[in-house]
Amino acid sequence: MERQSNLADLVSNAVNGAQVVDLHTHLFAPQLTGMNLAGIDELLTYHYLIAEVLRFESVTPEWLLSQPKSVQADLVWQSLFVDRTPLSEAASGVITVLSAFGLDPQSKNLREARAFFSARDPVSHLDEVLRIAGVDHVTMTNDPLDPLERKSWDEKPEIDSRFLSALRIDPILNDWPSSFKSLRSNGYDVSVDLDDQDVAEVRRFLDDWIGKMRPRYLAVSLPDSFSYPEDSQRNCLIRSAVMPTCREHALPFAMMIGVRRQVNRRLAGAGDGVGLADLTAIERLADDHPDNRFLVTTLARENLHGLCVVARKFANVLPFGCWWFMNNPSLVEDTTLMRLEMLGRSFVPQHSDARILEQLIYKWSHARRSIARALTTRYEALEDSGRVITKDDVKRDVTALMSGVASEWLGLTC
Numbered sequence: 457m458e459r460q461s462n463l464a465d466l467v468s469n470a471v472n473g474a475q476v477v478d479l480h481t482h483l484f485a486p487q488l489t490g491m492n493l494a495g496i497d498e499l500l501t502y503h504y505l506i507a508e509v510l511r512f513e514s515v516t517p518e519w520l521l522s523q524p525k526s527v528q529a530d531l532v533w534q535s536l537f538v539d540r541t542p543l544s545e546a547a548s549g550v551i552t553v554l555s556a557f558g559l560d561p562q563s564k565n566l567r568e569a570r571a572f573f574s575a576r577d578p579v580s581h582l583d584e585v586l587r588i589a590g591v592d593h594v595t596m597t598n599d600p601l602d603p604l605e606r607k608s609w610d611e612k613p614e615i616d617s618r619f620l621s622a623l624r625i626d627p628i629l630n631d632w633p634s635s636f637k638s639l640r641s642n643g644y645d646v647s648v649d650l651d652d653q654d655v656a657e658v659r660r661f662l663d664d665w666i667g668k669m670r671p672r673y674l675a676v677s678l679p680d681s682f683s684y685p686e687d688s689q690r691n692c693l694i695r696s697a698v699m700p701t702c703r704e705h706a707l708p709f710a711m712m713i714g715v716r717r718q719v720n721r722r723l724a725g726a727g728d729g730v731g732l733a734d735l736t737a738i739e740r741l742a743d744d745h746p747d748n749r750f751l752v753t754t755l756a757r758e759n760l761h762g763l764c765v766v767a768r769k770f771a772n773v774l775p776f777g778c779w780w781f782m783n784n785p786s787l788v789e790d791t792t793l794m795r796l797e798m799l800g801r802s803f804v805p806q807h808s809d810a811r812i813l814e815q816l817i818y819k820w821s822h823a824r825r826s827i828a829r830a831l832t833t834r835y836e837a838l839e840d841s842g843r844v845i846t847k848d849d850v851k852r853d854v855t856a857l858m859s860g861v862a863s864e865w866l867g868l869t870c
């Protein structure tokens with residue numbers, strides 16, 4: 457008994473004290489102006505909570521989404537936090553954030569929270585959020601086809617070194633018939649046909665933006681129907697543009713697979729669903745491109761076991777994070793335990809996917825609990841088999857899981 461509680465405390469202290477390298481978020485460095493989301497109204501109108509409030513309130517999605525953010529936030533607070541216990545993970549995350557700042561999570565309204573957040577100095581607030589969350593580095597999601605973002609990068613900003621960039625290329629890979637027009641209007645001589653000259657121009661576009669953004673990887677989110685090999689424009693672009701570009705710049709290619717966009721269009725940003733992906737696509741891609749590296753996460757829980765098997769066969773595939781609908785404490789613990797059993801520590805257990813700054817606080821404090829529990833279970837099994845677990849073992853493993861593996865794949869030297 458004594459051993460168990462000591463071990464659990466040792467692991468939990470190590471995990472709680474570890475600095476994190478966050479492999480994927482939707483946060484932006486302060487220098488990329490006008491794109492940061494923060495504060496109580498943003499937290500409460502996050503699409504997870506919009507979907508949840510519509511299960512309890514007899515308002516239409518159209519009405520709710522047409523209201524000012526403060527009205528939406530008031531309704532979410534009243535419905536999910538005052539009239540009901542905030543049981544869901546997304547709701548309990550808001551409680552964790554409020555508690556971290558000493559705000560009353562039982563409050564009947566948002567007056568105190570709004571006054572608190574609006575009085576914060578953005579620079580010191582960012583520092584404090586990163587300090588509370590224990591996050592060293594935040595990887596952004598950077599879209600060069602977004603006009604606002606493109607303008608910011610064209611001004612050659614001196615990006616805060618805690619923020620790392622990732623070049624997101626969803627429109628190009630998922631909708632060439634529309635996105636080629638955006639490339640063309642940005643000075644690239646491309647056509648809808650995607651012939652050899654178009655592919656060369658896509659490579660020039662990628663090279664140009666790698667030069668501007670200095671990304672740590674290229675990234676795409678893919679539908680559950682993603683397939684490889686197949687005769688499609690997406691496959692052609694992956695094979696002929698993305699793979700050689702990644703090799704040339706020594707960058708991994710991140711794939712987030714399994715989203716079914718807009719299964720309920722009325723919910724707009726909250727309307728995406730999940731589907732089971734065919735992981736033979738990852739096997740074939742990794743097999744055809746042994747000199748490329750692939751960061752992979754899947755949205756369906758049922759795909760995560762298969763992904764561990766793929767990673768056992770292909771060392772150039774790294775499973776990362778518990779994405780979106782997987783970001784629930786029970787699933788993070790379960791998934792982390794399975795990955796430890798199948799891959800040792802050669803994976804990244806979690807990324808925050810934070811879209812609103814303060815989400816870093818709850819995503820990481822909740823993930824740390826799940827990761828510590830999973831690691832403790834593995835250590836207990838090892839001790840039962842006769843291997844004594846030392847403080848140094850724990851420190852080494854926790855460092856690898858919380859920052860080391862991610863740092864290596866991101867090319868960080870910290």
Ligand SMILES: [Zn+2]
Pocket residue numbers: 480481482809
């Ligand atoms: Zn994301």
